[in-house]
Amino acid sequence: MRVFVTGASGWIGSAVVTELLTAGHEVVGLARSDRSADAVTALGAEVHRGSLDHVESLRAGAEKADGVVHLGYHHNFSQMELAAQLDRRAVEAFGDVLAGTGGPLFIAAGVVGLGGDRPATEADRPDPSRHPRLVNAELALALADRGVRSGVVRFAPTVHGPGDHGFVATLVDLARRSGFAGYVEDGANRWPAVHRLDAAVLVRLAVESAPAGSVVHAVDEEGIPTREIAEAIGGSVGLPARSVPADRAGEHFGWLAGFFGADSVVSSALTREALGWKPVRPGLLAVIDAGGYADVVPHAQAG
Numbered sequence: 454m455r456v457f458v459t460g461a462s463g464w465i466g467s468a469v470v471t472e473l474l475t476a477g478h479e480v481v482g483l484a485r486s487d488r489s490a491d492a493v494t495a496l497g498a499e500v501h502r503g504s505l506d507h508v509e510s511l512r513a514g515a516e517k518a519d520g521v522v523h524l525g526y527h528h529n530f531s532q533m534e535l536a537a538q539l540d541r542r543a544v545e546a547f548g549d550v551l552a553g554t555g556g557p558l559f560i561a562a563g564v565v566g567l568g569g570d571r572p573a574t575e576a577d578r579p580d581p582s583r584h585p586r587l588v589n590a591e592l593a594l595a596l597a598d599r600g601v602r603s604g605v606v607r608f609a610p611t612v613h614g615p616g617d618h619g620f621v622a623t624l625v626d627l628a629r630r631s632g633f634a635g636y637v638e639d640g641a642n643r644w645p646a647v648h649r650l651d652a653a654v655l656v657r658l659a660v661e662s663a664p665a666g667s668v669v670h671a672v673d674e675e676g677i678p679t680r681e682i683a684e685a686i687g688g689s690v691g692l693p694a695r696s697v698p699a700d701r702a703g704e705h706f707g708w709l710a711g712f713f714g715a716d717s718v719v720s721s722a723l724t725r726e727a728l729g730w731k732p733v734r735p736g737l738l739a740v741i742d743a744g745g746y747a748d749v750v751p752h753a754q755a756g
Contacts, residue, residue, distance in 0.1 A: 469657065564610070597666040676717065
């Protein structure tokens with residue numbers, strides 16, 4: 454199969470490109486800059502120049518392929534409406550190209566905020582009014598009625614592994630700057646996690662065989678207590694772990710407070726059963742303990 458991948462040079466996207474190529478598929482990767490193009494080429498994929506804010510370039514990329522994996526997103530919390538608009542236009546363009554072909558279209562979403570007093574499952578449908586990106590997920594699923602084998606991959610908030618510059622790297626950097634690894638209140642609230650390479654395998658399985666209208670969960674560990682995450686971070690950088698009162702979480706964690714303070718337990722049992730997905734990579738705590746975050750800095754500080 455020939456697959457067009459947005460976000461192809463990114464943390465998850467680059468792993469997905471490699472996984473697809475290893476499995477014998479052809480990959481066309483979207484690249485906005487020379488740096489991204491070089492990264493896509495180094496992976497062994499064909500480069501398609503374009504960007505998320507140029508819908509015609511997205512349409513042209515999709516026309517070169519049998520299916521699409523849409524992982525690119527405008528990650529700027531101060532421009533959420535713009536990000537959602539760009540995402541919606543991309544999904545609409547991909548749907549127009551793939552309509553009636555039965556080709557796959559899988560887009561990225563998240564699991565934070567699902568469920569409540571029980572583990573969230575793939576059958577849960579969050580209220581789209583809570584976030585504009587949820588509307589786009591529903592739009593993608595609705596494309597099944599137009600002859601697209603469309604679906605949504607909901608990723609754990611932590612897609613980890615050596616080289617990760619995301620949430621956990623931010624927590625490590627914060628621990629170094631504050632002198633302790635923090636958690637909110639008693640740290641009993643939980644975070645789901647998945648290794649980057651296991652997540653890539655799941656995306657490949659979805660592209661190959663997931664039915665139209667599928668929601669799959671890229672979640673290995675259903676919910677790790679945040680105190681255990683903080684203790685692992687503290688141990689990795691030689692600092693104590695310490696509770697942060699809820700009313701000071703925003704002051705200490707900044708924009709990350711709402712994520713790290715949330716309690717989120719998410720199941721992937723239906724995904725595993727449907728696609729035969731079996732995560733085999735180390736868990737988050739094992740990666741931290743092994744020094745996987747010892748030398749990284751978050752994207753905001755990477756230079």
